[in-house]
Amino acid sequence: MDKIMDKIMSEAQRQGRLSFYMVSQGEEAIMIGSAAALGPKDIITCQYRETGVFLQRGFTLEDFMCQLAANKNDRGKSRNMPCHYSGRAKTGVHAVASTLGTQIPHATGAAYALKIADKESGTDSPRVAVAYFGDGAASEGDFHGALNLAATRDCPVIFICRNNGYDISTPTSEQYRGDGIASRGIGYGIETLRVDGTDIFAVYEATKEARRPALENGGRPILLEMMSYRMSHHSTSDDSFAYRNSKDLEPWTVRDNPIVKLGKWLKNKRLWDDEMEQETRAQIRKDILSTLKAAELEKKPRLSSIFEDVYGSLSQEQQVQREEMRRLMTEYPAEYDVDAHEGGISGL
Amino acid sequence: MWSNRFRPTCQLTSKPTLRRCYASQAPSARINRKVDFEKTPILLKTEKAARSAYGLGSEQGLEWQNLTQAVCSAMSHAMKKDDSVILFGEDVAFGGVFRCSKGLADEFGASRVFNSPLTEQGIAGFGIGCAAQGMKPIAEIQFADYVFPAFDQIVNEAAKFRYREGGTGQHCGGLVIRMPCGSVGHGALYHSQSPESLFTHVPGVRVVMPRSPSQAKGLLISSVLECNDPVIFMEPKTLYRAAEEFVPTEGFSLPLDKAEILKEGNDLTVISYGQPLYLCSEAIRTLEKEIKGLNIELIDLRAIYPWDRETIMKSVNKTGRAVIVHESMMNAGVGAEMAASIQEGAFLRLEAPVARVAGWDVHPGLIFEKYNIPDIVRIYDAMKRTLNY
Numbered sequence: 170m171d172k173i174m175d176k177i178m179s180e181a182q183r184q185g186r187l188s189f190y191m192v193s194q195g196e197e198a199i200m201i202g203s204a205a206a207l208g209p210k211d212i213i214t215c216q217y218r219e220t221g222v223f224l225q226r227g228f229t230l231e232d233f234m235c236q237l238a239a240n241k242n243d244r245g246k247s248r249n250m251p252c253h254y255s256g257r258a259k260t261g262v263h264a265v266a267s268t269l270g271t272q273i274p275h276a277t278g279a280a281y282a283l284k285i286a287d288k289e290s291g292t293d294s295p296r297v298a299v300a301y302f303g304d305g306a307a308s309e310g311d312f313h314g315a316l317n318l319a320a321t322r323d324c325p326v327i328f329i330c331r332n333n334g335y336d337i338s339t340p341t342s343e344q345y346r347g348d349g350i351a352s353r354g355i356g357y358g359i360e361t362l363r364v365d366g367t368d369i370f371a372v373y374e375a376t377k378e379a380r381r382p383a384l385e386n387g388g389r390p391i392l393l394e395m396m397s398y399r400m401s402h403h404s405t406s407d408d409s410f411a412y413r414n415s416k417d418l419e420p421w422t423v424r425d426n427p428i429v430k431l432g433k434w435l436k437n438k439r440l441w442d443d444e445m446e447q448e449t450r451a452q453i454r455k456d457i458l459s460t461l462k463a464a465e466l467e468k469k470p471r472l473s474s475i476f477e478d479v480y481g482s483l484s485q486e487q488q489v490q491r492e493e494m495r496r497l498m499t500e501y502p503a504e505y506d507v508d509a510h511e512g513g514i515s516g517l
Numbered sequence: 518m519w520s521n522r523f524r525p526t527c528q529l530t531s532k533p534t535l536r537r538c539y540a541s542q543a544p545s546a547r548i549n550r551k552v553d554f555e556k557t558p559i560l561l562k563t564e565k566a567a568r569s570a571y572g573l574g575s576e577q578g579l580e581w582q583n584l585t586q587a588v589c590s591a592m593s594h595a596m597k598k599d600d601s602v603i604l605f606g607e608d609v610a611f612g613g614v615f616r617c618s619k620g621l622a623d624e625f626g627a628s629r630v631f632n633s634p635l636t637e638q639g640i641a642g643f644g645i646g647c648a649a650q651g652m653k654p655i656a657e658i659q660f661a662d663y664v665f666p667a668f669d670q671i672v673n674e675a676a677k678f679r680y681r682e683g684g685t686g687q688h689c690g691g692l693v694i695r696m697p698c699g700s701v702g703h704g705a706l707y708h709s710q711s712p713e714s715l716f717t718h719v720p721g722v723r724v725v726m727p728r729s730p731s732q733a734k735g736l737l738i739s740s741v742l743e744c745n746d747p748v749i750f751m752e753p754k755t756l757y758r759a760a761e762e763f764v765p766t767e768g769f770s771l772p773l774d775k776a777e778i779l780k781e782g783n784d785l786t787v788i789s790y791g792q793p794l795y796l797c798s799e800a801i802r803t804l805e806k807e808i809k810g811l812n813i814e815l816i817d818l819r820a821i822y823p824w825d826r827e828t829i830m831k832s833v834n835k836t837g838r839a840v841i842v843h844e845s846m847m848n849a850g851v852g853a854e855m856a857a858s859i860q861e862g863a864f865l866r867l868e869a870p871v872a873r874v875a876g877w878d879v880h881p882g883l884i885f886e887k888y889n890i891p892d893i894v895r896i897y898d899a900m901k902r903t904l905n906y
Contacts, residue, residue, distance in 0.1 A: 248705065
């Protein structure tokens with residue numbers, strides 16, 4: 170579903186229906202496999218290429234499309250760029266930010282808080298926190314702070330690095346000289362595993378096997394480095410053939426492709442066949458298109474959302490500015506398309 | 518958005534039924550119309566205008582460039598002139614995400630133009646170290662929104678380097694940190710920020726923002742080759758492709774401590790910098806059409822800090838009224854300092870309070886971006902109220 174959605178939404182961007190999109194082709198196994206192995210109440214922070222994690226944790230097509238179409242039903246109140254989903258209540262995932270690496274220490278802190286809370290409640294389903302990030306983000310200072318704090322404070326956190334070979338145009342050969350990200354775990358005293366990110370079962374087993382020790386003996390961090398390849402451009406604002414050869418994609422198209430690999434395995438077990446594939450693809454495509462269309466027809470969020478949620482409640486200044494905005498929109502009604510927003514001017 | 522070379526291989530079956538409204542103007546807008554960058558008086562659209570602006574003879578070359586190309590041209594010139602000029606940052610080797618460094622790695626080699634790993638604090642610190650050895654490093658931060666990990670290096674190191682060295686005379690003045698800034702209409706929370714005022718509250722670094730390709734070329738060459746202080750060079754990203762004009766082919770420099778009067782007038786002073794200048798220009802044109810004989814003075818601050826108090830005070834003493842416009846939020850923005858200084862220096866001359874038109878005290882949420890930036894209506898309205906006070 171993820172792959173089909175990626176293709177459709179990229180095309181929607183080219184048609185001007187979205188301003189932006191990010192494809193996660195090649196990393197589907199990492200996202201679905203790992204998310205499937207986590208606990209239902211685990212807390213997750215991620216980068217921006219983890220659509221599959223949201224999907225696995227309960228995001229519906231409608232949730233995705235409302236965010237992508239920036240309408241009033243988006244839980245993120247249409248404040249963030251496309252693909253920067255907000256869905257914590259449903260999925261346990263923090264709202265996505267474009268800043269890189271900043272999410273990693275958040276998972277460390279969240280894990281510490283979960284540890285305290287679960288100890289106090291005496292629950293028999295303790296939770297972990299998980300941070301997803303790419304090979305590039307692991308060069309940020311926040312990565313260092315996060316792992317060091319996690320190790321020294323025994324936090325039940327799983328660090329999952331999606332090493333997909335690129336940080337926009339920068340290949341890993343220019344990103345680091347050590348042995349990937351895995352070698353850094355040892356430096357912090359953190360148990361580390363490197364995983365074939367194109368094998369969904371390996372990813373699932375590794376994550377399950379990481380979660381267990383993360384919760385033992387008062388908790389400790391685990392680092393998983395999942396190897397894959399960024400099949401897509403960095404985003405719809407990028408043309409990766411400006412810095413790589415299209416030939417480079419070949420091994421990852423079939424031999425090392427997570428979806429192709431899983432498909433073959435299922436077909437061998439007679440759990441899947443070409444006819445089922447055709448039918449499923451057609452149905453998914455139809456569902457995506459109709460959900461997108463419906464999402465696009467909805468109103469945008471209420472105008473009051475401009476000022477809300479900066480603080481817990483509006484500051485004095487914001488109240489004055491809101492009235493100023495109301496004055497301008499009332500005095501110059503032709504200049505503002507307020508009716509596109511739910512409630513129009515009265516929604517301010 | 519910035520790169521459109523990828524063509525879709527198949528079409529969606531349904532036609533778009535709703536335009537992406539957050540990036541477009543209201544259909545009935547008369548004042549809040551999109552800036553026509555082909556016709557704006559701010560850009561030098563004829564060779565004659567360019568030669569006149571820069572005092573060039575007919576034999577001196579001009580090139581038609583956008584902001585991206587002018588920045589590239591400035592860096593190329595600087596690197597040719599001085600071997601100690603180097604450029605580094607994320608993705609600069611292949612040309613950069615905005616193509617500002619296109620061709621430079623090929624021209625000057627990998628030891629002078631290279632990708633750094635993904636670490637702004639590392640990039641800034643590395644730059645300071647190079648500059649302390651007398652080099653002229655240009656450090657690129659991919660978006661101004663991502664400069665914050667480098668804040669410690671800028672504020673506690675670059676800004677204080679010369680001061681704490683004291684009598685040794687050592688400094689890191691060769692450093693220039695460049696970054697794209699400002700709203701594009703769909704950059705949302707993390708691709709729209711304009712953090713210039715944060716750097717004006719720290720002494721020791723210069724903050725510069727060009728309004729056009731030719732200005733960018735002159736100011737950047739000055740910043741890299743001539744300036745003895747670290748410079749934060751902020752490039753309004755919405756102008757990268759949109760702003761096109763004639764730019765002198767040869768290298769040239771512009772002063773880093775002078776504002777520029779773009780349009781003279783007697784009735785009101787409008788001060789701005791970067792992208793909002795174009796909106797100011799449109800608002801002024803609309804209001805001057807409505808009120809016969811009205812003549813508004815428009816000033817490009819361009820040197821954000823230290824700023825050109827003399828030019829501003831002279832103008833306000835002439836007109837008696839001032840409106841300051843900037844994209845970043847109202848509270849403690851650059852406009853706040855200017856307004857305070859103007860009332861201090863020209864209190865008895867003022868006919869009206871100094872007005873500021875700025876972003877609201879909110880983050881730049883995607884769907885609300887066009888309501889957040891100081892648009893033509895807000896500038897027009899503020900000018901009108903200031904005139905009628």
